[in-house]
Amino acid sequence: MDKEKIADIFRSYDIRGIYPTQLNEEIAEMIAQTFLRFLSKKLNKSIKNLHLAVARDIREASEPLIKKVIEIFLKYGVKIDNLDLISINDFYFAIGFYKYDGGLMATASHNPPEYGGFKLVMFNHETESIEFIRGKNFYQELLETTFPLDEEKVQGEIKKKKILEDHLKHVFSFIDIKKIKPFKIVVDTGNGMMGVSIGRIFEKLPCQLIPMFAEYDSKFSNRSPNPLDKGAHEKISKKILLERADFGVMYDVDGDRMFLLDEKGNFIRGDMTLLLLAKSMLEKNPGKGIVYNLICSHAVPELIAKWGGVPIRSEVGYMNLARHMREEDGIMSGEVSGHFAFKNNFYADSGLIALLLALQTISEDGRKLSEIIKDYNLYAKGDEINVEVENILEKLEIIRNNFKDNIKDELDGITVEFDDWWFNVRPSNTEPLLRITVEARNNEELVKHQKEILAILDIKPKTE
Numbered sequence: 001m002d003k004e005k006i007a008d009i010f011r012s013y014d015i016r017g018i019y020p021t022q023l024n025e026e027i028a029e030m031i032a033q034t035f036l037r038f039l040s041k042k043l044n045k046s047i048k049n050l051h052l053a054v055a056r057d058i059r060e061a062s063e064p065l066i067k068k069v070i071e072i073f074l075k076y077g078v079k080i081d082n083l084d085l086i087s088i089n090d091f092y093f094a095i096g097f098y099k100y101d102g103g104l105m106a107t108a109s110h111n112p113p114e115y116g117g118f119k120l121v122m123f124n125h126e127t128e129s130i131e132f133i134r135g136k137n138f139y140q141e142l143l144e145t146t147f148p149l150d151e152e153k154v155q156g157e158i159k160k161k162k163i164l165e166d167h168l169k170h171v172f173s174f175i176d177i178k179k180i181k182p183f184k185i186v187v188d189t190g191n192g193m194m195g196v197s198i199g200r201i202f203e204k205l206p207c208q209l210i211p212m213f214a215e216y217d218s219k220f221s222n223r224s225p226n227p228l229d230k231g232a233h234e235k236i237s238k239k240i241l242l243e244r245a246d247f248g249v250m251y252d253v254d255g256d257r258m259f260l261l262d263e264k265g266n267f268i269r270g271d272m273t274l275l276l277l278a279k280s281m282l283e284k285n286p287g288k289g290i291v292y293n294l295i296c297s298h299a300v301p302e303l304i305a306k307w308g309g310v311p312i313r314s315e316v317g318y319m320n321l322a323r324h325m326r327e328e329d330g331i332m333s334g335e336v337s338g339h340f341a342f343k344n345n346f347y348a349d350s351g352l353i354a355l356l357l358a359l360q361t362i363s364e365d366g367r368k369l370s371e372i373i374k375d376y377n378l379y380a381k382g383d384e385i386n387v388e389v390e391n392i393l394e395k396l397e398i399i400r401n402n403f404k405d406n407i408k409d410e411l412d413g414i415t416v417e418f419d420d421w422w423f424n425v426r427p428s429n430t431e432p433l434l435r436i437t438v439e440a441r442n443n444e445e446l447v448k449h450q451k452e453i454l455a456i457l458d459i460k461p462k463t464e
Contacts, residue, residue: 001026001027001030003030003142003143006022006023006027007139008022009022009023009027009117009135010135010136010138010139010142011135011136011429012134012135012136012317012429013119013132013134013135013317013318013319014109014117014118014119014120014135015031015117015118015119015120015135015138016108016109016111016115016116016117016135017115017116017117018114018115018116019059019060019061019065019114019115019116020061020116023061023065023115023116023117024065025064025065025067025068028065028068028069028118029068029072029147030142030145030147031069031118031138031142032068032069032072032073032104033072033076033145033147033148033149034138034141034142034145035102035104035120035138036050036072036073036076036078036149036151037141037145037149038133038138038141039052039101039102039122042122043101043122045101047076047077047078047149047151048076048077048078048151048152048154048156049077050078050079050101050102051078051079051081051100051101052073052078052079052080052081052100052101052102052103052104053080053081053082053083053091053094053095053098053100053102053103053104053161054066054069054070054073054080054081054082054083054103054104054105054106055082055083055084055085055086055090055091055094055103055104055105055106056084056085056105056106056107057085057087057088057105057106057107057108057192057193057253057254058085058191058192058193058216058217058218058253059106059107059108059113059115059116059218060113060218061106061108061114061115061116061117062106062107062108062116063106065106065116065118066104066106069104069106069118070082070158073156074155074156074157074158075153075155075156076149076151076152076153076154076156077152077153077154077155077156078156079156079157079158080156080157080158080159081094081098081100081158081159081160081161082158082159082160082161083160083161083163084160085193085216086163086193087192087193087194087197087254087255087256087351088105088107088109088119088193088254088255088256088349089167089194089197089255089256089349089350089351089352090163090164090167090197091103091105091119092121092130092256092345092346092348092349092350093163093166093167093170093345093346093348093350094161094163094167095121095123095130095346095348096123096128096129096130096345096346096348097163097166097167097170097346098163099123099125100123101122101123102120102121102122102123103120103121103122104118104119104120104121105118105119106118107119107193107254109252109253109254109256110225110226110227110252110253110254110257111225111226112220112225113218113219113220113225119132120132120133120138121133123346127326127347128346129322129326129346129347129348130322130346130347130348132318132319132322134319164196164197164200167197167352168197168200168201168204170345171201171350171352171353171356172204172356173344174342174344174353174356174357175280175356175357175359175360176360177204177205179360179363179364180205180206180207180359180360180363181206181207181362181363182206182207182208183207183208183245183246183247183359183362183363184207184208184210184243184244184245184246185207185208185209185210185245185246185247185248185249186210186212186236186239186240186243186245186247186248186249186261187202187209187210187211187212187214187248187249187250187251188212188213188223188233188235188236188239188248188249188250188251189211189212189213189214189251189253189255190213190220190222190223190224190225190227190250190251190252190253191213191214191215191216191217191219191220191221191222191253192216192220192225192251192252192253192254192255193216193253193254193255194251194255194351195211195213195214195215195216197255197352198211198214198251199211199214201352201355201356205359207359210239210243210245212235212236212239220253222235223235225252225253226252227250227251227252227257227259227338228259228337228338232250233250233259233261233267236248236250236261236265237261237265237266237267238265240261240263240264240265241264241265245263246263246362246368246369247260247261247262247263247362247369248260248261248265249261249355251351252338255351255352256339256349256350256351257270257337257338257339257349257351258273258338258340258351258354258355258358259273259338260273260276260358260369262368262369262370262373263368263369263370264370266370268369268373269297269336269381270334270335270336270337270338270339271292271296271297271299271300271334271335271336271381272297272299272373272376272377273334273338273340273354273358274290274292274296274300274334274335274340275299275300275303275304275376276357276358276361276362276372276373276376277332277334277340277354277357277358277361278290278303278304278307278309278332278334279307279361280357280358280360280361280364281331281332281342281357282304282307282308282309282331285331286308286309287308287309287310288309288310288329288330288331289309289310289311289312289325289328289329289330289331290304290309290310290311290312290330290331290332290333290334291312291313291314291321291324291325291328291330291332291333291334292304292311292312292313292314292321292333292334292335293313293314293315293316293317293320293321293335293336293412294313294314294315294316294411294412294415294424295316295336295384295424295426295435295437296334296335296336297377297378297379297381297439298378298379298422298439299376299377299378299379301313302378303376303378312324312325312328312330312333313411314333315411315412316335316412316426317335317429318333318335318339318341318349320412321333321334321335321339321341322341322347322348325341325343325347326347330343331343331344336384340353340354379439379440379441380439380440380441380442380443380445380446381437381438381439381446382437382438382439382446382447382450384435384436384437385435385436385437385438385450385454386428386433386434386435386436387433387434387436387454387457387459387460388431388432388433388459389432389433389434389457389459390432392427392432392434395425395434395457395459396413396414396425396427396434398456398457399414399416399425399456399457400414402456403416406418408422412424412426413425413426413427413435414426420440420441420445421438421439421440421441421445421446421449422438422439423436423437423438423439423449423453424436424437425453434457434459436450436453436454438450438453
């Protein structure tokens with residue numbers, strides 16, 4: 001296998017490719033061996049003494065890929081706990097709670113069903129946190145690894161482990177269940193990995209669950225696996241209105257991203273949901289830091305500060321937010337993309353904890369969700385505009401030259417600030433795209449400034 005030919009499947013955060021043409025069992029064998037070598041070096045521990053967890057999602061690719069990984073781990077003497085079919089929330093919890101040396105889950109996140117992939121993590125015993133292994137960094141390790149590994153072949157051992165009961169106790173520790181009101185809630189899990197755990201969560205709540213697409217389906221037949229895709233929330237919006245539900249909840253198919261819809265079926269941006277969660281967290285942890293990414297509305301840092309918290313600004317990407325939480329004493333973090341992570345969840349995402357915190361805030365407020373969110377929408381913020389370009393560096397230089405007196409920083413792309421509006425232009429990590437976010441005082445100004453930036457760049461929006 002030519003290592004150079006497989007570079008594209010190693011992404012910024014994980015490993016993803018179409019199965020079996022881009023990612024297959026032969027490549028999984030290389031990934032498994034590289035992972036063992038990597039952990040052995042990082043932990044200063046022999047491979048045969050490693051204790052690892054493995055898991056998979058419902059994708060057709062995931063079972064053969066994880067089977068190959070297990071085969072390799074056992075060949076080199078690793079002790080394995082097989083967590084089998086679980087959500088990524090369960091996986092992260094297990095790595096932190098049981099203090100495994102590391103773990104590997106076969107999942108392609110919210111990609112289409114023909115994809116396979118891996119997420120790799122290790123546990124840092126000093127910081128009591130999960131450390132995510134970036135796909136691009138892991139590829140460099142793979143390039144430096146000689147196959148097969150020059151290691152003693154010792155038969156490992158494997159056992160199945162059930163973790164759901166421990167996980168449920170953990171997530172409920174974040175709220176006071178007595179404060180939760182008897183809502184009627186539609187939950188769309190998209191035929192992915194959250195159907196089982198959501199059912200168990202609602203057994204303990206005074207709420208009525210109206211499930212949508214709760215059954216496992218490797219084809220994700222009922223909607224896009226990514227809730228942010230065009231049309232993905234149409235069915236749940238209609239269901240909310242039909243059932244006269246209090247609100248709705250959507251998950252991506254591996255379960256780490258959570259989105260809310262109000263009682264009118266309107267989709268709520270992730271940065272507004274972050275404010276719901278932060279309110280509950282700050283009541284329990286006054287004065288603590290809340291990490292947000294730099295494309296969130298300016299309402300986020302303003303309201304966090306108003307509520308007595310410390311807003312902490314971060315680059316985009318859940319790994320970056322986790323790092324800021326650790327380094328700047330953040331209690332939680334959140335993104336427009338629907339990732340919400342928590343210090344007391346080993347600095348990892350949890351769509352389950354996010355749901356429970358949202359329930360508590362909505363319960364305590366007493367108003368309809370649309371009314372609460374209206375109070376958070378202090379400005380007019382546009383959806384991210386994706387524009388396809390060949391000369392990204394040249395386009396960024398155009399922004400620098402045209403707005404040099406108002407550049408706030410280049411923490412992630414270029415952020416430009418004016419008294420009554422701001423914008424960020426940043427390159428995609430994986431595609432030849434510029435991503436443009438604009439926020440203004442009102443919708444009229446928003447549209448005007450969006451057109452202004454696109455005209456200056458002499459590019460048109462990418463059509464989906």
